[in-house]
Amino acid sequence: MTTLPDDRDTLAFIGGGNMARSLIGGLARRGADTRRIRVAEPLASAREALAADFGVQVFERGEQAAEGASLWLLAVKPQMMQAACTPLADAAQRQRPLVVSIAAGIPVAALQAWLGGGLPVVRCMPNTPTLLGAGVTGLYAGEGVDDGQRRRADALLSSAGTTVWVAEEPLIDAVTAVSGSGPAYAFLLAEAMEAAAVAEGLPAADARTLVVQTLLGAGRMLAEAGEAPAELRRRVTSPGGTTQAAIEAFQGGGFEALVARAVHAARERGAALAAAGQS
Known part of the structure; x- marks a missing residue:
């Protein structure tokens, strides 16, 4: 059986929309224990569907899903990201998770600031064929992300397609322009x-x-x-x-x-x- 990106991981998805759903589905297809996936989603019908389809734990608020999770996947709309991150700052500083963001246009520095600073953050840009397991994702590792954390982020995003790492954060904008769009x-x-x-x-x-x-x-x-x-x-x-x-x-x-x-x-x-x- 394939595990989550790391044997120790409990995964928290902050946002349970289409892209989060596609990644959860990719992990499920690879044999991950989806009972160790926690999803925060404010829409009750979406929560119910995720729990029914994948057996994940579902919560209304991000703070509930993030509790005890060692990897957080931020999957909310860019304009909602600050509001989603701010209530998570206390847990972020206490738990020190690896944070993976798939929000377009939100730089690593902003995510770190909203979460209280000093966290390892990976910024990603998947594209819509990820919904079919045929996507490609560009990834950038912010300061402080070690090799093991890179592998964990890669394992998560590769569950729904190919991954490409870039060495500098501005190149994520080029990834967006080529594959994201x-x-x-x-x-x-x-x-x-x-x-x-x-x-x-x-x-x-x-x-x-x-x-x-x-x-x-x-x-x-x-x-x-x-x-x-x-x-x-x-x-x-x-x-x-x-x-x-x-x-x-x-x-x-x-x-x-x-x-x-x-x-x-x-x-x-x-x-x-x-x-x-x-x-």
């Missing part, structure tokens, strides 16, 4: 491809199937072929053929530069949110 870029491409397919005369249902399966298959090739995207693209692009005509239209419209501007805009926005969270 990235599913929306793929959905926008799918939306545009579907509309173009219908414009070329295909029925809407057929357009949806063709686009979804094309993107799904291309993603699998990227993951499994072990080759760079540029090489895979070259293999599909016969000189003078239909794919070359489409690629030239993309590039003529400045496709690569547009993607670069979009990712940079997302990173700058992430940095601005982090700065606001620090103040």
Whole structure:
């Protein structure tokens, strides 16, 4: 049987929304003893569903769930984070847990300040495919996080997908811009491809199937072929053929530069949110 991220761990989830639910589900699929998971969730119906589906302990308030837990997963909305952390400060200073935050735009320094200071904090950015166990999460270890604590955080987040560690906290904003927001870029491409397919005369249902399966298959090739995207693209692009005509239209419209501007805009926005969270 797979245990929790560390054999000693009792896990406290502060917030029981979709992302917390996906991580709990990932741990359950790996054989974790979910009776050692404590979840704070103010919505009674959500508490009842979590207890029924996973056998976790559920509580209305964060202070109740955090009591006795050696790893806290902060999974509340960024605008609610300070209000969620402040009542936990006394327990944080007494218990000295490892704190893992999945809230966008809230820097490590702010979390430490709200929890009374001096705690090991790991800041993470998962993306929405985590809900299907197919996500990717960027992680940054704040000052004072040791190797064992990094492994515990990694074990938790890898329960629902791949993990990537970054060496500097500002790079979490780049992670947000690439993978955190990235599913929306793929959905926008799918939306545009579907509309173009219908414009070329295909029925809407057929357009949806063709686009979804094309993107799904291309993603699998990227993951499994072990080759760079540029090489895979070259293999599909016969000189003078239909794919070359489409690629030239993309590039003529400045496709690569547009993607670069979009990712940079997302990173700058992430940095601005982090700065606001620090103040």
